[in-house]
Amino acid sequence: MTDWTTSPQVERILSAYPDKKSAVMPLLYVAMTEYGYLTDEAIQKVARLVGMTSVQVSSVATFYTMYKRQPVGTYLVSVCTSISCGLLGAKGVLDSIADEAGVPPGETDDAGQVSVEHVECIGACGGAPALQVNYELIEGVTPDQGRALVQWLRSATPPLINGDEMQALFGGQRSFDWGPPDPTGAVGPVPALEGLGSTGEAP
């Protein structure tokens, strides 16, 4: 494995801010893409890059829910249970997804394939109930579609999670017109952003 800490991308992130401590958040994402989750080694390397102690970096990482200190599945299914989704049946969607995955919210299946979690509002309240897979959105999901989504993730094992594809297969009502298709997708349970090196393109 080449040393990711000296990649041009890491250099670019470090130089984007007047104080390199500001790079801690993007670098934690880059490290998650690298290791799958924030291992001790990942924390140490980020700490060295930004000039903080491991304890300091750890304290930052634990503040934010998207930095995972434990392994997560290839597919992280995050179901919104906040007010607008709750009014339209989010609990049923979460239950059927957890049931199909065979794990309670907050856990990962034995194969390390699917993690299920409940999350607070993901800004898709007009398309309630809404959920995300690796932070790519699906709106207007029924409990049955949620179940089918988990089955599909396990059988098709998509290498890339694309929101448009999932919305077409398992979604319904949307918050607003999504406009033109977005071929970009997530390659792991990290938000897919070019600057973080965590995107993939559909063929």
Add this chain to the structure above:
Amino acid sequence: MKILTTRMEAHPTDSHTLERYLETDGYQAARKALTTMTPEAVHEEAKASSLRGRGGAGFPCGVKWGFLPPDTRPRYLVINGDESEPGTFKDRQLLERDPHQLIEGIIIAAYAIDVHDAYVYIRGEYPKPARRLERAIAEAYEAGYLGQNIFGSGFDLDVTLHLGAGAYICGEETALLNSLEGKRGEPRIKPPFPAIEGLYGKPTIVNNVETISNIPWIVANGGAAYAAIGPEGSSGTRLFSLSGHVRKPGNYEIVMGMTFREFIDEYGGGVREDREVKCFIPGGASAPWFTGDQLDIPITIDDVGNAGSMLGSGAIVVMDETTNVVEAAHSIVSFFAHESCGQCTPCREGTSWLEMVLARILRGEGRPVDLDLLLDVSDNIAPGLGWPPKMTTICPLGPSAVSPITSILRNFRSEVEAMIPAGVANG
């Protein structure tokens, strides 16, 4: 009358591209500002527009810019795209569908307040909006609208996109600045306000995505033209997020002044299955609720404020007659309990208490004293239970958790009482 969503409606397939933006007068306002106006003149237009912040507090944008101490440099501009208040999804649409409109607003605002480094903080759960903005920023650099000597005016500006990582509290402006500095996203004690001591201790203006997306129109058409739209104190158009039990949820850009009833009927297609509105939240999860009897209140910042709530983040959540209000309140209270940063005891412990008591009532294990207990705990977080709340905490998150409690106990007390099993002792 529309400002923010004109382009995305007329050109649904490519409103986010630079090509389309330029074909629809894009970057003309920035060019006009940088090449024909002084920074002071641009600032005057912002003041004249009476544009009030769209992030929640409704503070006049031009007035805020004026708080910057005249001589300290560098100054920073930070755009708040953390949008995490349950019910709110308007900034997502502005970022995904018209990112250049925001970038142009940033260029103009930065020029007006002499800023050369701007940051856009987008919540981590918004990778698609962030990607669209990321590409738009790259396009703008390539075309020379960002970087050095923009439009040959000698003005330089760099814009950096920063992704959050799952923490609602980072929407609070000082928490956001801490987060951007690589710290835990905990709010700072104010004063000092960010305009005096913000990012890296330097004077900083924090503005919402929607607020800044209005700036190109204001410079192109003049502040006075903007101020002339809508009622006094709520000038301009505003993008409202409508969700809950309506037929057509969505983001709708309207001129303020119509009533909630008109808005819900005309834009939301009315309530599903022709049911009655039991209650609704007029401005995001932090806002006290209105009941179905209050649907004729006009949608303006002042009317809603005078009626004891707020337009806040512009999120209207409709609950029909079938809604279990205790369940709805529990959802909102657990949100705040989950998102409390933990710095202040009344917020950290109070929100968890409230959540626990509501959960107990929902399980059918409530006790008669629980209603008073809810109010006691709430009073400890926001003494007097008035609106706007009295603050004992560093930021308004704690008091926000009280809104659903007072809302259900003032309006639906008998319904809550009916959920307490008879014959249960107060043990």
